[in-house]
Amino acid sequence: MPALIPTDHYGTIAWLGRVARPVGRDLLIHGEALEEMALTFAGFAGEVHAGLTRPACSRVTAQYPKGTEIRNTRQVSLVSAEELAGIAAELGLEAVDPAWLGASVVVAGLPDFTHLPPSSRLQAEGGATLVVDMENLPCIEPAKTIEQARPGHGKAFKAAAKGRRGVTAWVEAEGTLRLGMRVRLHVPAQRPWAPGA
Secondary structure, X not given: OOOEEEEEEEEEEEXXXXXXXXXXXXXXXXXXXXXXXXXXXXXEOOOOOOOOEEEOOHHHOOOXXXXXXXXXXXXXXXXXXXXXXXXXXXXXXXXXXXXXXXXXXXXXXXXXXXXXXXXXXXXXXXXXXXXXXXXXXXXXXXXXXXXXXXXXXXXXXXXXHOOOOOEEEEEEEOEEEEOXXXXXXXXXXXXXXXXXX
């Protein structure tokens, strides 16, 4: 019996991008848009989050001392076009540029995107497949980047993005993502965790 269930939920790749250098002392994100993204098991070559492993960061301090070498399950950052629009509206902006967030992929058409179950798959036409690791919690770097780009709007980012910041993912099957390509959602065939049930 398959452990992953293909759903009838499809999204469309609305934007692709990369952050080519680490966030500097200015804490600003320097993202750029792309037409396509060739994914390997290490992620997207030239992207700051690429690699088979990574040093442990603040997201996993309850498990590892900072800097411990761990498997890289946050090679790609995905956000929802609809959730970005919601963040923009709350910030009083016409739009939020995904590059300000360090996004890799913007997907349109998948509801409640930030809360996709961990271990879900997003499989593109052609076979490239991303595995959802977990929700990407709002942080200070996008707020500072937005503030520089649109003064007076960045400080409210963390609150506006709560529950809408998207997910991190890693590459399970290599391939190339392109603008306009459809992705299909596959979800784990298990009930939600219910201790004591």
